[in-house]
Amino acid sequence: MTALPNTRYVAHKRRVTEDKRLAAGRGNFVQDIQMPGTLHVAVLASPHPRANILSINADAALALPGVACVLTGAELYAATNPLYGGLPTPEVKWLPLAVGMTRYAGEWVCAVAATSRAIAEDAIELIEVDYESLPCIVDPEEALKDDAPLVHPGHKSNVLYRRTFTWGPVADDFAKSEETLSFRARWNRSSTVPIETFGALARWDQGRDMLEVWASIQMPNYAEQIANALRIPLNAVRVHQDVDVGGSYGVKRGIKHTIIVGYLSRKLGGVPVRLIEDRFDNMSGGDAHGPDRIFDTKVAFDRDGTIRSMKVRAIDDAGAYPGRGPFQLGKPIAALCGPYTVNSIEYEAISVTTNKTGQVPVRGFGQSPTNFMIETMVDKVARHLGMDRLVIRRKNFISPDAFPYEIPTGTKYDSGNYPVVLDKGVALADWQRLVKQREALRAKGRLAGIGIATCLEPGGGNNMFEYLMNPSAEITTFMEGCGIRIDGHGKITGVMGTTTSGQGHETLVATIMGEDLEREPDDIRVVHADSLAGLPTRSPVASRMAIMLGGAASGAARKIKDKLLKIAAHNLGKPESELEYDGGAIFDRADPARKLSWEQLCTIAHRQYHKLPPGMEPGLQAEYVWQVPRGGGLPDKDDKVQLYPCFSFQAHLALVDIDPDTGKVNILDYALAHDCGTVINPDIVRGMIIGGVAHGIGAALYEKFHYAPDGQFMSATFADYLIPSVFEVPFVKDVEHCTPSPLTSHGQKGSGEGGYLGAPACIASAVNDALAPRNLSLDSLPMRMMDIEALLNGDQPT
Amino acid sequence: MSEIKLTINGVTRTASAEPRTSLLDFIREHLGLTATHMGCEHGVCGACSVMLDGVPVRSCLMFAVQADGHDVMTAEGLRDADGAPGVIMDSFIEAHGMQCGYCTPGMMVATHALLSQSPDPTDDEIREAIGGNLCRCTGYAQIIEAIRIAAQRLRDAT
Ligand code: FES
Numbered sequence: 001m002t003a004l005p006n007t008r009y010v011a012h013k014r015r016v017t018e019d020k021r022l023a024a025g026r027g028n029f030v031q032d033i034q035m036p037g038t039l040h041v042a043v044l045a046s047p048h049p050r051a052n053i054l055s056i057n058a059d060a061a062l063a064l065p066g067v068a069c070v071l072t073g074a075e076l077y078a079a080t081n082p083l084y085g086g087l088p089t090p091e092v093k094w095l096p097l098a099v100g101m102t103r104y105a106g107e108w109v110c111a112v113a114a115t116s117r118a119i120a121e122d123a124i125e126l127i128e129v130d131y132e133s134l135p136c137i138v139d140p141e142e143a144l145k146d147d148a149p150l151v152h153p154g155h156k157s158n159v160l161y162r163r164t165f166t167w168g169p170v171a172d173d174f175a176k177s178e179e180t181l182s183f184r185a186r187w188n189r190s191s192t193v194p195i196e197t198f199g200a201l202a203r204w205d206q207g208r209d210m211l212e213v214w215a216s217i218q219m220p221n222y223a224e225q226i227a228n229a230l231r232i233p234l235n236a237v238r239v240h241q242d243v244d245v246g247g248s249y250g251v252k253r254g255i256k257h258t259i260i261v262g263y264l265s266r267k268l269g270g271v272p273v274r275l276i277e278d279r280f281d282n283m284s285g286g287d288a289h290g291p292d293r294i295f296d297t298k299v300a301f302d303r304d305g306t307i308r309s310m311k312v313r314a315i316d317d318a319g320a321y322p323g324r325g326p327f328q329l330g331k332p333i334a335a336l337c338g339p340y341t342v343n344s345i346e347y348e349a350i351s352v353t354t355n356k357t358g359q360v361p362v363r364g365f366g367q368s369p370t371n372f373m374i375e376t377m378v379d380k381v382a383r384h385l386g387m388d389r390l391v392i393r394r395k396n397f398i399s400p401d402a403f404p405y406e407i408p409t410g411t412k413y414d415s416g417n418y419p420v421v422l423d424k425g426v427a428l429a430d431w432q433r434l435v436k437q438r439e440a441l442r443a444k445g446r447l448a449g450i451g452i453a454t455c456l457e458p459g460g461g462n463n464m465f466e467y468l469m470n471p472s473a474e475i476t477t478f479m480e481g482c483g484i485r486i487d488g489h490g491k492i493t494g495v496m497g498t499t500t501s502g503q504g505h506e507t508l509v510a511t512i513m514g515e516d517l518e519r520e521p522d523d524i525r526v527v528h529a530d531s532l533a534g535l536p537t538r539s540p541v542a543s544r545m546a547i548m549l550g551g552a553a554s555g556a557a558r559k560i561k562d563k564l565l566k567i568a569a570h571n572l573g574k575p576e577s578e579l580e581y582d583g584g585a586i587f588d589r590a591d592p593a594r595k596l597s598w599e600q601l602c603t604i605a606h607r608q609y610h611k612l613p614p615g616m617e618p619g620l621q622a623e624y625v626w627q628v629p630r631g632g633g634l635p636d637k638d639d640k641v642q643l644y645p646c647f648s649f650q651a652h653l654a655l656v657d658i659d660p661d662t663g664k665v666n667i668l669d670y671a672l673a674h675d676c677g678t679v680i681n682p683d684i685v686r687g688m689i690i691g692g693v694a695h696g697i698g699a700a701l702y703e704k705f706h707y708a709p710d711g712q713f714m715s716a717t718f719a720d721y722l723i724p725s726v727f728e729v730p731f732v733k734d735v736e737h738c739t740p741s742p743l744t745s746h747g748q749k750g751s752g753e754g755g756y757l758g759a760p761a762c763i764a765s766a767v768n769d770a771l772a773p774r775n776l777s778l779d780s781l782p783m784r785m786m787d788i789e790a791l792l793n794g795d796q797p798t
Numbered sequence: 799m800s801e802i803k804l805t806i807n808g809v810t811r812t813a814s815a816e817p818r819t820s821l822l823d824f825i826r827e828h829l830g831l832t833a834t835h836m837g838c839e840h841g842v843c844g845a846c847s848v849m850l851d852g853v854p855v856r857s858c859l860m861f862a863v864q865a866d867g868h869d870v871m872t873a874e875g876l877r878d879a880d881g882a883p884g885v886i887m888d889s890f891i892e893a894h895g896m897q898c899g900y901c902t903p904g905m906m907v908a909t910h911a912l913l914s915q916s917p918d919p920t921d922d923e924i925r926e927a928i929g930g931n932l933c934r935c936t937g938y939a940q941i942i943e944a945i946r947i948a949a950q951r952l953r954d955a956t
Pocket residue numbers: 835836837838839840841842843844845846847856857858859
């Protein structure tokens with residue numbers, strides 16, 4: 001094991017700065033922001049999955065006292081540009097309100113602004129829309145057929161993207177392998193579903209010709225997308241980033257909501273306008289669902305368990321409006337073979353549009369479904385060969401001395417020690433005890449199984465998958481900026497430029513600046529600059545903030561330290577190399593009594609120009625914008641590409657007990673070992689990981705956005721879409737390992753996604769181990785009680 | 799419009815609202831107390847939990863007029879008199895029993911309800927007490943730890 005670095009603040013248990021205000025009920029959530037005269041928006045949702053809109057009559061709604069405006073899709077379309085779409089599919093237009101045709105049940109058709117949400121909802125009831133219902137399509141494989149109804153008739157196909165990549169000698173490896181097997185794995189539609197719905201508040205400032213926005217947002221390029229859609233200059237959009245976001249995990253991307261309120265505020269002369277989704281809006285029409293995926297995989301291997309090659313076809317149902325959703329087929333290219341030494345890979349990625357609400361990025365950006373597929377594959381090979389599931393993993397692991405290790409897709413993994421982390425997990429779970437317990441349960445007639453899964457968590461961003469899928473997107477910068485200001489009193493302020501939704505970014509910045517400057521982090525204030533005042537940011541996506549914001553904070557702090565050393569050298573008459581920086585003071589190593597304190601140095605910088613080195617900029621401030629490590633290049637001619645820079649690793653183990661009569665799964669034991677390099681704040685990392693496991697248990701056993709064959713949406717409440725409560729989440733034991741990343745400021749890697757990447761695969765592995773004695777298997781998530789019961793009864797799962 | 803008079807966090811307040819106004823909206827929009835949160839408005843998530851006459855209830859499932867003449871405590875009522883975090887709040891901070899903080903006020907109200915009945919709860923009792931409060935961030939482990947700390951501190955204080 002690599003020892004933890006010797007640090008003052010990093011990796012120590014310390015309170016999380018944000019918790020103080022949040023625990024005291026003093027958060028600043030978008031719903032908490034009250035402005036006099038605010039108008040409230042409610043939306044009218046289409047009851048039809050696919051229909052022509054023949055007419056809209058809003059007279060009665062407009063006559064209702066308190067109603068300021070009824071906005072139709074046609075009006076909004078005439079005044080704005082369609083929303084961002086990542087693929088080169090110009091005829092697939094994503095619009096905030098439907099124009100001419102509705103494409104899913106729940107799609108927004110009209111918006112009403114009124115003096116209260118209740119009046120706006122009353123008015124919605126009074127709008128008469130004449131629809132002509134049309135046949136719809138909700139099955140992604142049916143949607144691929146030639147005679148399927150077209151979701152976007154102008155696009156002339158339901159296929160949004162289809163391409164086959166081949167990395168390495170796939171045909172050769174298949175020919176040479178002793179065995180192959182094929183399987184299908186299904187990841188049904190679910191999402192992260194934060195407890196806070198999405199909300200946005202906009203105010204057009206007529207004095208400044210500028211749109212002010214407060215929103216529950218977590219998205220790169222939000223201000224740009226607003227400016228593009230509203231046809232206003234980017235510097236006429238000010239997004240306030242000091243809004244606390246009530247959970248996101250990828251999905252808080254309410255661009256269409258923002259365009260509606262932004263447009264209305266401007267149209268109505270600058271009154272504040274807000275749209276806070278209710279739970280129905282959020283689930284049925286918020287365009288916030290996650291991947292919906294079918295994998296058909298063929299794997300080639302030898303009888304000793306060596307996995308040589310894999311062919312994967314992934315069909316992903318993007319729903320009616322693909323923004324960045326389809327790119328969730330691309331990111332997994334970063335870790336398509338997981339932690340294993342697979343020699344070659346073929347990958348066919350198909351994105352298809354259907355009559356469902358739109359897909360957005362979800363925690364892991366496609367990696368969790370992919371990891372479920374990879375780990376299912378490894379388990380199937382083991383089962384086929386009669387091999388132990390731990391042995392086959394150890395056999396195929398990338399060796400700890402092989403890093404940096406390049407996988408067939410061209411991405412280099414930075415560092416890792418997979419065998420040791422797995423061993424730690426096995427020891428923590430006490431494998432032999434699990435086996436005994438499983439056998440005891442089986443002897444009692446229960447179905448019991450042990451799950452094992454590993455996962456790689458790519459962290460840091462660098463979305464070159466976007467270029468792979470859309471070569472017109474020549475974007476090789478994936479940066480993050482951070483500012484630092486030391487005031488005349490010597491107090492430190494860190495300046496970040498994005499919202500936070502529970503990841504503890506203020507704590508991160510303060511801890512790293514405190515570490516590098518050797519100053520107490522609790523005395524460092526961290527502010528969220530608005531989008532006009534802040535530095536470039538790509539937002540807290542891609543498990544990247546510890547890496548990227550941490551790196552930028554460190555870079556800014558180091559600039560300050562350099563400047564202080566120059567000031568001290570000038571005043572002490574010694575070269576910098578002979579000076580020692582100690583806790584913010586600087587002294588002469590040869591004569592430690594000759595010293596300038598932190599306060600003296602700050603005073604010189606702020607007030608005593610005559611003591612500064614000639615020509616030095618006064619004050620003590622710095623900015624640092626960091627490009628993602630290993631980023632910047634385009635794919636080569638063989639489509640090999642460096643995607644994310646850092647790779648965390650986890651091993652999950654679980655014991656489940658299934659009631660053979662009802663199919664109910666109980667998780668009796670859960671243990672995991674994790675390695676995300678240097679941990680900046682242990683409580684934050686542990687919370688992220690266990691929270692991710694809970695989220696993964698939901699995806700594995702409970703959560704499904706279900707559309708009936710007629711296109712109606714069946715999961716619009718928390719009574720239909722089941723988020724795990726404390727009863728469904730077992731006590732999770734965890735153990736840490738640290739393989740520092742050589743690419744980051746303090747050896748840190750990402751940790752926000754791993755729990756969610758490992759848990760679904762682990763639970764699936766456990767359920768299948770439990771089903772094995774009956775010779776059954778289930779490769780479709782979620783494995784709901786009714787699905788398992790149906791399988792045990794010999795019925796087809798629904 | 800109906801006039802509603804109630805005691806909230808020990809203070810008597812009067813405000814008028816439409817009869818259809820939920821207690822949740824009344825607390826947030828009419829009384830300006832924003833710690834109580836809206837997660838589902840159909841009684842499942844618990845983000846809107848408040849104490850009504852000493853019993854935890856979901857403020858989204860009640861009309862404000864039904865609280866007329868009653869005693870309500872919201873998460874704000876768990877602050878110390880000087881506004882600093884009270885024992886339960888500080889225990890949630892100590893254990894990092896939150897991430898985004900959105901479910902947290904509801905969790906702390908549920909904690910208060912538990913600990914006022916059962917000062918030394920078992921883990922099963924803790925789970926039971928927060929079983930109706932959903933948290934999407936934490937996986938509950940650090941929330942349970944926070945409640946254990948709060949119970950200990952409150953016992954130590956008496
Ligand atoms: S908002 Fe009341 S229970 Fe969810």
